[in-house]
Amino acid sequence: MPTAIRVVSDYTFSCCYNLETVELPEHINYIGNSAFAHCKKLESLTLSPDVKRIGHSAFMGCECLKELTIPAALLEEIGENAFFYCSALETVTIDAKLKELEEHLFSHCFALKQIRLPDTLVKIEAEAFAKCTSLTVIELSPVLKTIEDRAYLTLNYTPINAALGCDL
Secondary structure, rough: OOOOOOOEEEOOOOOOOOOOEEEEOOOOOEEEEOOOOOOOOOOOOEEEOOOOEEEEOOOOOOOOEEEEEEEOOOOOOOOOOOOOOOOOOOOEEEEOOEEEEOOOOOOOOOOOEEEOOOOOOOOEEEOOOOOOOOOEEEEEEOOOEEEOOOOOOOOOOOEOOOOOOOOO
């Protein structure tokens, strides 16, 4: 992508069924709503460390995506449903300074086994991990204050570094 491009706009690559790899260069700072939604063959995703915001449903329905690392130190927000129904997703590492995980963020990620959440996380919204039936390890933030209703609907997990005094 040319360096003048800073944004992947809403629906830009939505329903590109044969797209298999996405490597976002460093100058990209915003991924729009549903930008890569329903790219059913997407297996590999490399995010730019410059990304500040990932829009809602940005990668929803990317059924072949297996691993996700969010290295963006500048990332401020991931919209709701961003990784909804990424059914092959197995591991997630979020190194960003996020304060909240939005509703349905990883819902229906049936293969998700483990997730490492950022140390800055204070809130997990409703059904963020709903139907993540394979999830067994969640590394929680030491400053986590609120886990909303049904955040972990239908799963058995073993919290690591669980926050004390958390409102459930």
